[in-house]
Every structure is written in C-alpha cells, then in structure tokens.
Amino acid sequence: MFSKWIRIALCCCCLLSSPVFSSDVSPYIVNGTETSVVTHPDFVSLFYDRTEYDRMYGGHSFCGGTMLTNQYVLTAAHCIFSGDSINEESMLFMTVGQTSDETDWIYNIIPVRPAEFYYFSSFSDSESDLWKDDIAIIKLTSPLNTGGTINRPTNESYRSNSESFTAIGHGNTTTNTITYKLLKTSMDYVDQSTCASVTSGLHDSQICFSGGSAPTMNNGICAGDSGGPIYWNDSGTLRQVGITSFGPTVCGSGSITGVFTELTNYDTWIDQVLDGTLAPNYIATDAKRLAYYQTNILRSSSGGGSIGWYLLGVLFGILGYRWKERASATIRCDGHTHHI
Incomplete structure (x- = not known):
C-alpha cells in the first residue's frame, strides 16, 4: 500500500506592483514525450487569471480538462476544492484555454471564463476517502473553439491489460x-x-x-x-x-x-448536466468576481503593496494539486526568478 498519496501545494509571494505574477510547480507527466492539441483537440487547461483587475496570473495551468461539448469542460472536482469546501477564488478567477506550449499563455491564447460548476455533494477532498467522486463539469460563458470534443466509451471492454x-x-x-x-x-x-x-x-x-x-x-x-x-x-x-x-x-x-x-x-450524471436537467452547484458572474476581489483580496492585502496573508493562503489552495509531497518551485516577479 502507498505510504502516502501526493498533492503539491505552492505558496508564493511577490509585489502587487509587479507587472506579472507567475508560478512554476513540479512535477507532472513521468517519462512523457511531446504531443499537441492538434492530436488531442479536446484537451484544455485551467489557468488562474486576474489580469483585468491587477495584472496577476498563474504562469502554469493548475489543472487539465477535456471538452464534452464546445461549452462544457470535464475535469476533477479536487481542482475546484480546497479541503472541505469549494475554492471560490479559483472558480471566479479561472479561465479555460487550449495550448500545446504554455509559454504562449497569457498573450497568445484566447481563454473563456466559466459560468457554472457541477460536482457531486458526496465528493470529499480527502486522502482518507481517496477522493471519491472526483469529477466536475464546468460550463463556459461561451463556446471555446478547440476543434474537438471527447469520445466516451459505450461499454467497459477496455478493462484489459491487452488494450492501449x-x-x-x-x-x-x-x-x-x-x-x-x-x-x-x-x-x-x-x-x-x-x-x-x-x-x-x-x-x-x-x-x-x-x-x-x-x-x-x-x-x-x-x-x-x-x-x-x-x-x-x-x-x-x-x-x-x-x-x-x-x-x-x-x-x-x-x-x-x-x-x-x-x-x-457517471454517464447518466454527465448527460443530465449537458441536458440542463441539473442545477449548477455554483454560478460565477462578473459581479461576484468584482465583489470577491474588492472584499477578499484588496482589503486583505497588507500595506506597501505586497500580497497579504489571506491571499497567500488562497493561492496556496488555488495552486495546490493532488500530490501532498511539497515540491520546490519558482516565482517570477518583475522579471526576476526566485526559488522557494
């Protein structure tokens, strides 16, 4: 049995006056070879983006996802949770985009904001429960032109070690x-x-x-x-x-x-979301974004323009991943790279 499942969390700090906030966290695919969204046109990335408020954004995507339709994204529930509750900031300031090379983010990608989030009430962001029902669907405010959507299996004949x-x-x-x-x-x-x-x-x-x-x-x-x-x-x-x-x-x-x-x-649940017969668990709006930014980010920032302790905690949750082992990381502030 694994002695511990892993989830990496990144805590970061830099000046709000800096033109860009960017975070790098490791690791990811093991023994990978390069591919592209041309080969996998349904694949998308979830990014943190606050640029219209204070030019701050995440330098890497914090999770991946796939397109069920051109407006519905399939991902893991733990990507929008932080412990026992939803991570409201990650949902409000999330954007969904598509790229084969994340150095193209943020200037050469046209992302779309989420509007609605769907997940199971039985989901628990917990290692002890092995993240049961770790599935979520995000409805975007408008279609994302990815050029492809996923093919779902019609049965479980793939459950064989002879398959690829x-x-x-x-x-x-x-x-x-x-x-x-x-x-x-x-x-x-x-x-x-x-x-x-x-x-x-x-x-x-x-x-x-x-x-x-x-x-x-x-x-x-x-x-x-x-x-x-x-x-x-x-x-x-x-x-x-x-x-x-x-x-x-x-x-x-x-x-x-x-x-x-x-x-x-989860075929039935997915179909119900796509059919519009299930109510969303959370709705994101521009008004909510502005209110959250003014109340929880601006007011919680410390003096002198630096990120406050509240924001640090929020970012720790937003940029946290499934792996619990802490990784080294870098942040870029105003063109300089620092190791933490």
Whole structure:
C-alpha cells in the first residue's frame, strides 16, 4: 500500500506592483514525450487569471480538462476544492484555454471564463476517502473553439491489460525539471482487485493504471496532470475512460502510477448536466468576481503593496494539486526568478 498519496501545494509571494505574477510547480507527466492539441483537440487547461483587475496570473495551468461539448469542460472536482469546501477564488478567477506550449499563455491564447460548476455533494477532498467522486463539469460563458470534443466509451471492454492507453498533461518530465510542453505517456490497465490490494479503500468508480515495473521512473501521471484524461485506443479512436485523480508520493514509483475517476460510472450524471436537467452547484458572474476581489483580496492585502496573508493562503489552495509531497518551485516577479 502507498505510504502516502501526493498533492503539491505552492505558496508564493511577490509585489502587487509587479507587472506579472507567475508560478512554476513540479512535477507532472513521468517519462512523457511531446504531443499537441492538434492530436488531442479536446484537451484544455485551467489557468488562474486576474489580469483585468491587477495584472496577476498563474504562469502554469493548475489543472487539465477535456471538452464534452464546445461549452462544457470535464475535469476533477479536487481542482475546484480546497479541503472541505469549494475554492471560490479559483472558480471566479479561472479561465479555460487550449495550448500545446504554455509559454504562449497569457498573450497568445484566447481563454473563456466559466459560468457554472457541477460536482457531486458526496465528493470529499480527502486522502482518507481517496477522493471519491472526483469529477466536475464546468460550463463556459461561451463556446471555446478547440476543434474537438471527447469520445466516451459505450461499454467497459477496455478493462484489459491487452488494450492501449495514453495519459496526457502539461508539465515536468521529472521532479523539479520544468517543461511547458503538452506531454503524453503510455500506461497499462491494472484490474480492480490487484489495484485494491495496493490502494486500500479504492472505490468501484475508480480505475487504475501502471507505467512499468522499475523501482522508480515508470510511466505515470503527477501533480499538474490533475483533471486531465487517460485515453483508450479503441481500434484507432481515442476514447476517454478516466480523469486524472491521484498517484503515488514519488511520481512514477510503485506498481500503480495513476488512479483515475472512471467515466462510465457517471454517464447518466454527465448527460443530465449537458441536458440542463441539473442545477449548477455554483454560478460565477462578473459581479461576484468584482465583489470577491474588492472584499477578499484588496482589503486583505497588507500595506506597501505586497500580497497579504489571506491571499497567500488562497493561492496556496488555488495552486495546490493532488500530490501532498511539497515540491520546490519558482516565482517570477518583475522579471526576476526566485526559488522557494
């Protein structure tokens, strides 16, 4: 059994007077090779963006996602939670965009703001419950022209170690080695009983994959890949079978290098959201954004223009990921890079 599941959180500080806030966090896809949104036109990234208020934004996406339609994004619930409650700031100041290279963010990407959020009331942002029902849907304010939407499986015939699977995401090839490219890695299906023997408390709605048998650096998922997809190659058609949820403390280690929320368990719920028969759990508006910014960010900032302790805590939650192991990171403030 894994001694600890991992979730990286980043705490940062820089002057509000600086023209750009940017954060880099590691690690991500393990043993990845470069791919693109041309190959995976349904893949999108979730970014933190406050530029219209004070020119502050996240330098990397904090989670991935995929397009169910041109206006509905599928991702992990933990991407919009912080502990026992929703992370309102991450939802209000989130933008969704598409890029193969995150150095294009923020100037060469046209993102779209979310309008509505859907998730399960039974979701718990908790390691002890292994993040049960780790799935969320985001309705955008307007369509996002990605050029593609996901193919969902119609059955579970993919549950075989003879099938081919690929996980993708933005980020590092190894711990503390930053890359901005979209990466892919191949993984192998692990049956439920085998996975449950390693991951005590595994839920039936979760599906497990392995990336090899070496002691370390097996193919796998890691921090910034949360919310992104794992695809099944169904005779040439890529079908998304899972949403990246969590992995081992040391990315790429052990016999299970990724646990995903399995989509087929949520077909009815997904259809109800898309049909408009379910009410959203949270609605984001420009008025809410402005009120939150004025009340919780401006008023909580310390004197002299620096980010206040409240904002630090909020950013810690926003830019937190599934992995619990703390990683080294950098922040860029006014053109200078600092290590924390």
